[in-house]
Amino acid sequence: xxxxxxxxxxxxxxxxxxxxxxxxxxxxxxxxxxxxxxxxxxxxxxxxxxxxxxxxxxxxxxxxxxxxxxxxxxxxxxxxxxxxxxxxxxxxxxxxxxxxxxxxxxxxxxxxxxxxxxxxxxxxxxxxxxxxxxxxxxxxxxxxxxxxxxxxxxxxxxxxxxxxxxxxxxxxxxxxxxxxxxxxxxxxxxxxxxxxxxxxxxxxxxxxxxxxxxxxxxxxxxxxxxxxxxxxxxxxxxxxxxxxxxxxxxxxxxxxxxxxxxxxxxxxxxxxxxxxxxxxxxxxxxxxxxxxxxxxxxxxxxxxxxxxxxxxxxxxxxxxxxxxxxxxxxxxxxxxxxxxxxxxxxxxxxxxxxxxxxxxxxxxxxxxxxxxxxxxxxxxxxxxxxxxxxxxxxxxxxxxxxxxxxxxxxxxxxxxxxxxxxxxxxxxxxxxxxxxxxxxxxxxxxxxxxxxxxxxxxxxxxxxxxxxxxxxxxxxxxxxxxxxxxxxxxxxxxxxxxxxxxxxxxxxxxxxxxxxxxxxxxxxxxxxxxxxxxxxxxxxxxxxxxxxxxxxxxxxxxxxxxxxxxxxxxxxxxxxxxxxxxxxxxxxxxxxxxxxxxxxxxxxxxxxxxxx
Amino acid sequence: xxxxxxxxxxxxxxxxxxxxxxxxxxxxxxxxxxxxxxxxxxxxxxxxxxxxxxxxxxxxxxxxxxxxxxxxxxxxxxxxxxxxxxxxxxxxxxxxxxxxxxxx
Amino acid sequence: xxxxxxxxxxxxxxxxxxxxxxxxxxxxxxxxxxxxxxxxxxxxxxxxxxxxxxxxxxxxxxxxxxxxxxxxxxxxxxxxxxxxxxxxxxxxxxxxxxxxxxxxxxxxxxxxxxxxxxxxxxxxxxxxxxxxxxxxxxxxxxxxxxxxxxxxxxxxxxxxxxxxxx
Numbered sequence: 055x056x057x058x059x060x061x062x063x064x065x066x067x068x069x070x071x072x073x074x075x076x077x078x079x080x081x082x083x084x085x086x087x088x089x090x091x092x093x094x095x096x097x098x099x100x101x102x103x104x105x106x107x108x109x110x111x112x113x114x115x116x117x118x119x120x121x122x123x124x125x126x127x128x129x130x131x132x133x134x135x136x137x138x139x140x141x142x143x144x145x146x147x148x149x150x151x152x153x154x155x156x157x158x159x160x161x162x163x164x165x166x167x168x169x170x171x172x173x174x175x176x177x178x179x180x181x182x183x184x185x186x187x188x189x190x191x192x193x194x195x196x197x198x199x200x201x202x203x204x205x206x207x208x209x210x211x212x213x214x215x216x217x218x219x220x221x222x223x224x225x226x227x228x229x230x231x232x233x234x235x236x237x238x239x240x241x242x243x244x245x246x247x248x249x250x251x252x253x254x255x256x257x258x259x260x261x262x263x264x265x266x267x268x269x270x271x272x273x274x275x276x277x278x279x280x281x282x283x284x285x286x287x288x289x290x291x292x293x294x295x296x297x298x299x300x301x302x303x304x305x306x307x308x309x310x311x312x313x314x315x316x317x318x319x320x321x322x323x324x325x326x327x328x329x330x331x332x333x334x335x336x337x338x339x340x341x342x343x344x345x346x347x348x349x350x351x352x353x354x355x356x357x358x359x360x361x362x363x364x365x366x367x368x369x370x371x372x373x374x375x376x377x378x379x380x381x382x383x384x385x386x387x388x389x390x391x392x393x394x395x396x397x398x399x400x401x402x403x404x405x406x407x408x409x410x411x412x413x414x415x416x417x418x419x420x421x422x423x424x425x426x427x428x429x430x431x432x433x434x435x436x437x438x439x440x441x442x443x444x445x446x447x448x449x450x451x452x453x454x455x456x457x458x459x460x461x462x463x464x465x466x467x468x469x470x471x472x473x474x475x476x477x478x479x480x481x482x483x484x485x486x487x488x489x490x491x492x493x494x495x496x497x498x499x500x501x502x503x504x505x506x507x508x509x510x511x512x513x514x515x516x517x518x519x520x521x522x523x524x525x526x527x528x529x530x531x532x533x534x535x536x537x538x539x540x541x542x543x544x545x546x547x548x549x550x551x552x553x554x555x556x557x558x559x560x561x562x563x564x565x566x567x568x569x570x571x572x573x574x575x576x577x578x579x580x581x582x583x584x585x586x587x588x589x590x591x592x593x594x595x596x597x598x599x600x601x602x603x604x605x606x607x608x609x610x611x612x613x614x615x616x617x618x619x620x621x622x623x624x625x626x627x628x629x630x631x632x633x634x635x636x637x638x639x640x641x642x643x644x645x646x647x648x649x650x651x652x653x654x655x656x657x658x659x660x661x662x663x664x665x666x
Numbered sequence: 667x668x669x670x671x672x673x674x675x676x677x678x679x680x681x682x683x684x685x686x687x688x689x690x691x692x693x694x695x696x697x698x699x700x701x702x703x704x705x706x707x708x709x710x711x712x713x714x715x716x717x718x719x720x721x722x723x724x725x726x727x728x729x730x731x732x733x734x735x736x737x738x739x740x741x742x743x744x745x746x747x748x749x750x751x752x753x754x755x756x757x758x759x760x761x762x763x764x765x766x767x768x769x770x
Numbered sequence: 771x772x773x774x775x776x777x778x779x780x781x782x783x784x785x786x787x788x789x790x791x792x793x794x795x796x797x798x799x800x801x802x803x804x805x806x807x808x809x810x811x812x813x814x815x816x817x818x819x820x821x822x823x824x825x826x827x828x829x830x831x832x833x834x835x836x837x838x839x840x841x842x843x844x845x846x847x848x849x850x851x852x853x854x855x856x857x858x859x860x861x862x863x864x865x866x867x868x869x870x871x872x873x874x875x876x877x878x879x880x881x882x883x884x885x886x887x888x889x890x891x892x893x894x895x896x897x898x899x900x901x902x903x904x905x906x907x908x909x910x911x912x913x914x915x916x917x918x919x920x921x922x923x924x925x926x927x928x929x930x931x932x933x934x935x936x
Binding site: 669670671672673674675676677678679680682683684685686687688689690691693694695696697699700702703704706707710713714717718720721722724725726727729730732733734736737738739740741742743744745747748749750751752754760761763 | 904916922
């Protein structure tokens with residue numbers, strides 16, 4: 055089946071564009087980049103048709119990577135239904151975003167570098183998804199983190215961009231630490247990192263072991279998928295170009311944590327404590343991020359917090375045992391969140407770089423196509439039937455109610471907030487009077503066509519892709535009786551959110567300001583993201599940097615190591631100066647030294663018994 | 667009168683005393699010619715030692731050694747004094763403390 | 771008799787040796803050295819080394835010391851002027867010399883406790899005949915080598931001490 059072609063085509067694109075791209079014309083760079091992704095997508099389709107109605111796993115083994123003691127890790131790719139879903143999302147949405155980028159990045163510098171990094175990201179993400187053991191997955195995991203860093207810091211001449219890239223990478227590393235520990239623990243307990251081997255042995259392992267592994271993997275997922283407490287990098291990651299935000303921080307990379315958790319369902323179903331922890335953290339993150347999103351003024355920041363919140367929903371889903379629901383939401387979220395970001399990019403492009411909602415307004419007449427597609431995304435994310443978001447969110451909330459009713463209520467409240475802040479952004483940007491001073495122009499077709507396709511998918515995705523049924527053979531069944539009341543309540547919450555947003559931002563704009571003024575303390579807290587970054591800075595970053603500077607740099611490196619090296623040299627020099635005094639040029643002193651030596655010799659001979 | 671023999675160790679002790687006196691001259695004197703003469707003194711002391719051992723072992727080899735020492739000492743004295751002459755020509759001094767261009 | 775002669779000439783040798791070291795003017799040292807060599811020649815005779823005794827007087831006292839005296843006269847060496855110093859020699863010299871003498875004396879005493887003694891006439895094989903026999907059989911190679919050595923010495927001395935050709 056040649057599964058290796060799927061990731062290798064984008065890698066080839068990266069290599070060609072990376073090495074020769076400087077000399078290529080824009081058209082050639084485009085062709086290479088988009089061609090490789092499109093070919094990869096085509097190959098995915100071919101693989102799907104060739105595999106037919108795959109119920110189990112199709113594996114390909116390429117070579118043995120590590121063989122040491124009991125551990126035998128090969129470079130293996132595997133495809134099952136979950137992989138197929140992920141492959142389609144990654145290559146499909148990825149291809150659309152590549153096409154969009156042609157228009158968005160047309161006036162930016164570093165054109166070939168952007169597409170090279172984008173292709174490299176596709177390669178790593180596909181490796182992650184196709185992996186058949188945890189170590190190969192980790193290679194992809196780390197690789198997407200690297201590409202995220204490269205792409206967030208794409209405008210490397212801007213300090214806030216490079217700082218954001220650093221932050222993303224470092225916070226991800228903390229999560230990767232958890233992932234690594236989980237892998238070590240797995241090797242210790244199961245003797246293998248292969249999915250098949252681990253999942254066969256997991257049911258028989260003690261629950262404590264599985265809980266530890268589950269929690270450690272969850273730490274990794276928190277880092278990569280921006281959950282509490284490691285979500286802080288994602289809002290800052292908006293410093294990168296908007297297509298990057300769409301692809302990496304909405305549709306694909308951040309979902310890696312969800313995918314990994316779903317893939318490890320065998321471990322989690324036998325470690326209920328860990329699963330509960332995931333659900334709680336997911337829900338808390340969803341609620342927390344939604345509250346922050348209510349008060350943000352940068353359009354991309356609103357959507358960033360929205361992403362964190364929606365990822366929380368996915369984790370809530372898998373944490374409550376509804377694995378297919380979580381993956382379903384992953385798919386629909388990829389559609390509408392990518393669309394929201396690309397739409398935001400289109401708005402920003404139209405206004406030549408303006409990102410503050412307070413300087414927008416009335417744009418629906420000026421950029422109608424962008425407006426139309428964004429509304430499609432907004433109704434999808436708000437969970438209104440019969441659009442795609444409704445189906446996926448509904449599945450999660452029902453499972454949450456099954457798990458613990460309070461989770462359902464909090465989740466529904468968050469859904470209401472989600473609808474509110476998304477439509478707040480829509481109303482502020484597209485309705486009312488234009489508050490800015492730029493001349494808005496509609497985006498070129500190369501940007502609008504992907505928007506249109508994604509809008510279609512956002513609206514009809516629920517009907518086109520029956521993800522839970524497709525994934526049913528893989529995951530354990532969840533007994534979740536259909537409860538129409540629950541469904542109705544969540545829809546009402548969404549509608550209420552939209553209505554409130556219309557009231558505050560569409561009909562009576564002054565209401566928003568007076569409301570904010572009346573709850574000034576709370577508003578400041580939320581607007582400043584609960585000062586989490588500042589708290590982290592003071593408690594973690596500053597002591598660490600200070601400690602490194604004082605102890606490790608000045609103390610150990612300059613003092614101890616340099617001191618030792620310099621000290622040895624200084625001692626040698628001192629000894630040399632001392633010995634040099636013997637070379638006085640004076641014959642009599644030489645003679646005296648000879649005398650000294652001969653006396654010593656006689657004594658030594660006498661002691662050693664040479665003189666009998 | 668009976669012939670009172672002399673213990674051999676006395677000869678060797680005398681040789682040691684003469685040798686040490688020669689070293690003393692080498693270490694403490696500053697005139698280069700005196701230093702040379704101290705060297706000759708040392709060589710003589712050694713010769714006495716050789717001849718004494720030759721007597722003790724009742725062999726003539728010690729005498730031969732002493733003979734060769736004498737020959738070499740003669741050659742050495744000749745060349746050494748020539749060197750002293752050259753140094754004196756160049757440095758105008760017979761004080762070996764002043765001949766220290768190998769200092770440091 | 772042997773003892774008496776030994777003691778007399780040993781004392782003379784030591785006194786002259788001390789004089790060599792102590793005198794300031796080189797010529798006095800040279801004369802004292804001649805005295806040392808003479809007494810040593812008598813001691814050689816006591817030890818039965820006739821040839822060596824004769825060679826001592828002829829070669830050492832007669833040729834080498836004469837050479838020394840010529841050079842002293844040539845250089846017009848005067849009494850030694852004390853300037854320049856060597857800290858090492860001053861500090862370490864005396865103790866080391868005492869140590870050396872002590873060690874040598876000690877070891878000599880330890881190795882010869884019994885009554886090995888010298889009597890005049892106790893060794894009769896130091897005649898020129900014996901020397902010559904040994905010299906031209908066992909020690910032929912060193913003999914030839916030393917003759918080359920002497921040749922080199924002659925050439926070297928001439929080269930070093932000649933005046934530059936103008």
